[in-house]
Amino acid sequence: MSTKKQLNVGIVGYGFMGRTHANAFRKVSNFFDLPYQPVLKAACGRDEAKLAAYADKWGWESTETDWKKLIERSDIDIIDICTPNDSHAEISIAAARAGKMVMCEKPLSLDGPQGEEMVREIEKAGVANMVWYNYRRVPAVTLAKQIIDSGKLGRVFHYRAKFLQDWTINADIPQGGAGLWRLDAAAAGSGVTGDLLAHCIDTALWLNGSIDTVTAMTETFVKERMHQLTGQMQKVEIDDACAFLSRFSNGSLGTFESTRYARGHKAQNTFEINGENASIAWDLHDLGRLQYFDYREESQTRGWKSIHVTDTDHPYMGNWWVPGLQIGYEHTFVHQVADFIKGIAEGTPAAPTFRDALETQYVCDSVLSSARSGQWTPVKKLG
Numbered sequence: 001m002s003t004k005k006q007l008n009v010g011i012v013g014y015g016f017m018g019r020t021h022a023n024a025f026r027k028v029s030n031f032f033d034l035p036y037q038p039v040l041k042a043a044c045g046r047d048e049a050k051l052a053a054y055a056d057k058w059g060w061e062s063t064e065t066d067w068k069k070l071i072e073r074s075d076i077d078i079i080d081i082c083t084p085n086d087s088h089a090e091i092s093i094a095a096a097r098a099g100k101m102v103m104c105e106k107p108l109s110l111d112g113p114q115g116e117e118m119v120r121e122i123e124k125a126g127v128a129n130m131v132w133y134n135y136r137r138v139p140a141v142t143l144a145k146q147i148i149d150s151g152k153l154g155r156v157f158h159y160r161a162k163f164l165q166d167w168t169i170n171a172d173i174p175q176g177g178a179g180l181w182r183l184d185a186a187a188a189g190s191g192v193t194g195d196l197l198a199h200c201i202d203t204a205l206w207l208n209g210s211i212d213t214v215t216a217m218t219e220t221f222v223k224e225r226m227h228q229l230t231g232q233m234q235k236v237e238i239d240d241a242c243a244f245l246s247r248f249s250n251g252s253l254g255t256f257e258s259t260r261y262a263r264g265h266k267a268q269n270t271f272e273i274n275g276e277n278a279s280i281a282w283d284l285h286d287l288g289r290l291q292y293f294d295y296r297e298e299s300q301t302r303g304w305k306s307i308h309v310t311d312t313d314h315p316y317m318g319n320w321w322v323p324g325l326q327i328g329y330e331h332t333f334v335h336q337v338a339d340f341i342k343g344i345a346e347g348t349p350a351a352p353t354f355r356d357a358l359e360t361q362y363v364c365d366s367v368l369s370s371a372r373s374g375q376w377t378p379v380k381k382l383g
């Protein structure tokens with residue numbers, strides 16, 4: 001048993017993210033020297049049998065079938081929200097009012113105004129908070145941030161990002177309910193914009209600064225789907241695909257694209273940044289590598305280099321195995337927990353906080369509004 005001060009975690013939701021987070025809380029102290037030890041205290045979900053199986057598999061000490069009961073418990077320090085988007089606001093506001101720290105899955109909220117209320121409540125409560133935009137903590141992406149901040153790229157001209165999938169092409173796939181809430185606008189808020197582009201936007205704001213204005217188009221290719229909960233054919237209200245152009249505050253131009261209709265692509269999340277001296281590029285499918293081109297190198301040997309981000313002086317990598325050995329997707333969540341705990345100890349909140357994540361929500365709102373109006377649309381700035 002660890003002698004460190006314990007941080008008791010209560011998780012809500014035992015699906016995909018419920019597994020990645022449980023894994024991260026379990027592993028983090030094996031690889032990072034932290035002042036606090038996260039303890040998997042309680043897991044919450046509505047289906048008692050499935051919840052018991054999840055708790056047993058991942059080592060949660062106890063279970064609750066009502067998140068309100070979880071929040072009332074005096075032995076819980078952190079509420080970790082892994083439920084669909086429509087419940088993030090209610091659970092995080094209740095948790096903050098009860099004085100719990102809150103870790104919330106992305107996107108922060110269904111839209112900007114709801115996000116504003118969440119930020120107001122969480123800041124009023126003064127509790128530590130964070131949103132799980134985990135791609136910031138892929139070591140190659142963190143390295144890109146360090147290279148950009150060192151000024152190596154010079155003036156930035158272009159930011160290009162895409163997130164492509166192909167799992168909703170079949171018109172017989174229902175919408176709503178377990179596993180398919182992403183197709184139901186009431187649960188998801190939006191389609192690929194809030195689900196996939198939100199990741200690209202968070203990374204872009206972090207790497208390249210704020211976005212001033214956008215122009216967008218969206219499409220819903222399958223107009224009606226059976227709703228899993230009602231059994232009725234219902235209009236599909238989400239965006240199946242979205243592409244938008246943007247102007248960043250630093251003068252660079254952005255192009256973003258996301259779809260669930262790109263046959264052959266499962267999760268192709270990429271960005272490329274072109275500056276006056278150098279370009280940098282990353283692809284989730286080869287997440288341990290960062291592509292870098294520097295025009296200032298000697299001309300005969302100049303070319304794109306593929307940096308294998310596994311050395312001990314690369315971000316986070318000194319905590320893992322030995323140079324040359326790559327890590328993967330699940331480790332980004334471990335890094336996020338490590339940074340959150342360090343932030344609590346040092347009194348410097350780990351980003352992205354709820355407030356940081358609200359900026360992404362503002363961009364999503366403007367993208368969807370522009371797609372409706374056909375007009376260039378300004379992006380609301382953080383207050």
Ligand SMILES: NC(=O)c1ccc[n+]([C@@H]2O[C@H](COP(=O)([O-])OP(=O)(O)OC[C@H]3O[C@@H](n4cnc5c(N)ncnc54)[C@H](O)[C@@H]3O)[C@@H](O)[C@H]2O)c1
Pocket residue numbers: 012013014015016017018044045046067082083084085087105106107132133134178179180195
């Ligand atoms: N950071 C990432 O890369 C990433 C990846 C996937 C999903 N997400 C986000 O994580 C969240 C969950 O997504 P997922 O893929 O894990 O979904 P999922 O469908 O796999 O799991 C959702 C879980 O929430 C539970 N749930 C729903 N309503 C509940 C309620 N009222 N009380 C208790 N439990 C409830 C469900 O039973 C299920 O266990 C979403 O907000 C999603 O956008 C983030």
